[in-house]
Amino acid sequence: MNIQWFPGHMTKTRRQIEEKLKLIDVVVEILDARIPLSSKNPDITELTKGKPRIVVLNKSDLADEVITKKWVEYYKNAGIMCCVADSEKGKGVAESINLVKQVMAEKIAKDSDKGMNRAIKILVAGVPNAGKSSYINRLAGRASATVGDRPGVTRGQQWIRLKNGIELLDTPGILWPKFEDERVGEHLAFTGAVKDEIMDIELLACKLAELLNENYRELLCARYKLENTDGMQGYELVEYIGKKRGFVISGGEIDFLRASNILLDEFRSAKIGRISIETPEEA
Ligand SMILES: Nc1nc2c(ncn2[C@@H]2O[C@H](COP(=O)(O)OP(=O)(O)OP(=O)(O)O)[C@@H](O)[C@H]2O)c(=O)[nH]1
C-alpha cells in the first residue's frame, strides 16, 4: 500500500523534541498494546538515545489480555521498564510514575543530599493516536491536553505540571519517513495511527479481515454471523460481512466501502473483541 503518512509537522515535532532534550530526565514512550512493534518509533528511540526510558502499553483494554501478558514478560526479559495501561479509564498510569521514580531514584537521592528538590521532567512520546494526551490528563486529574479519536490531534508541545511537581511534555504523535516493512504501515493504519483520508480503506479492511480470520476467527464469525470462512480471501470476507449486515446498494450489489468502514471501526473500538495484532514471537 503506497501511502503518504509523514506530513511536514512531524519533521517540526522531531526538531522541537531535539531542542528540548537537554531538559528531559525520562522518556515515557506510549505504545499501542495491540501493536507494540509497529507503534515503536525507531526515530524516537534514536532521538532520545541515552535517556532512561519507560514503555507504556496503552489501550490495553482493547488488546488481547493473554498476549499483553506475554509482552510484559518480553520487556522484562529485555530489561526494559514497562507497564500496562488504559489511559481512558486511568488504569496503570500511576504505576508508570512509580517506574519513573525508580529509574530516577539515584538522581533524586543525589539532589536531596545537595538540598535540591528539582522537578522530574518527562517527555511523553509516541505515534499519533496512541493516547499520549489521555495519559497525561489522567495523571494530571484534569483535561489539560486536547484528546480526540483520530490521529494528529495534538499540534504543539505543552508542559503539564502534576501536583507532585513532576512535569510532563505532551508532544504531537510522530511517525517516521520510511516503513521498512509494509505491514508496519498497515498495522498502524488498522489502529488509527495513520489518517484514514490517505488510506485505501477497502484494501485496508481486506487485509484486516484476512488477519482476523486467521488469528481471531471465532470472534470475527460471532460478530458478523459468518460461517465456513476457512481459506476465504479478504475481499470475500468483507463482502460477506456487508451481505450479513444488509449493506446493499442499487442493483443488489454490496456496499463494500460501508462494510470496510464498519469492520475497521468495530476492530478499533473492540466491538469484535479484544484483539492483538502483534505478538512477542514476531519480535
Ligand atoms: N480504549 C481506550 N482508548 C484510549 C486509551 N487511551 C486513549 N484512548 C482514546 O484514543 C484516542 C486518542 O487519544 P489521544 O490522547 O488524543 O492520543 P494522542 O496520542 O495524544 O494523539 P495525537 O495527539 O493525535 O498524537 C482518544 O479517542 C482517546 O479517548 C486507552 O487506554 N483505551
Ligand SMILES: [Mg+2]
Ligand atoms: Mg495528543
